[in-house]
Ligand code: 3PY
């Protein structure tokens with residue numbers, strides 16, 4: 001990703017909400033379309049999507065072409081998975097199910113080069129332009145990759161303060177669906193206990209100056225999240241957005257079709273009335 005694009009994104013993230021859908025389609029055209037539509041970032045989803053590393057690399061290329069920041073949600077936290085997606089050019093990594101400060105520290109370390117870091121060094125990777133980027137420049141720039149950690153379980157709530165005080169976290173991301181399941185209300189993201197837990201995470205992060213993100217899938221929940229101070233807002237999923245657009249279009253077409261059928265049957269009645277005319 002162009003450094004300027006990443007820096008501009010970080011400035012927008014610091015000051016106001018940034019918006020991005022998840023992507024589960026494996027065709028880069030969806031990623032490009034999201035970028036051309038103006039989304040700030042896109043979360044390429046390996047946790048709940050089918051893409052493998054090769055497809056992912058092309059999705060990242062699509063994001064770069066359209067100037068939308070590609071964040072990759074890995075399946076889980078192992079350092080090799082985090083290093084792998086950064087090596088092929090992800091601008092950031094989003095790690096699910098962080099429950100303790102140790103897990104948070106390990107995820108941050110896996111995304112960074114340097115003493116005590118967990119990321120393996122190789123310059124012959126796409127992120128280093130196959131070793132054409134000078135080594136020191138690459139290692140420095142690579143450490144600008146965003147680290148987004150998902151808090152989405154009861155244990156994360158128990159360890160909230162220690163997790164969010166780990167340094168190197170760019171965004172704490174609340175996963176409302178997994179949180180609802182962990183709290184005993186699977187899928188009920190509006191359940192009062194779930195809403196209270198979300199509010200608690202948001203308040204604690206705000207008190208420490210940590211940027212908060214979440215996932216929403218209705219305009220109402222987007223509005224509530226933004227009013228509460230969510231700055232990294234993930235709305236829906238590319239294939240869900242496409243499906244919804246198709247359904248809206250179809251209901252418009254069905255309504256137009258029904259109207260035209262109604263007009264025709266009214267029109268069929270008219271010849272007899274015309275026949276009845278004295279003219
Ligand atoms: C969740 O709601 O659990 C998520 O991970 C959202 O993407």
Ligand code: MG
Pocket residue numbers: 096152175177178
């Ligand atoms: Mg989740």
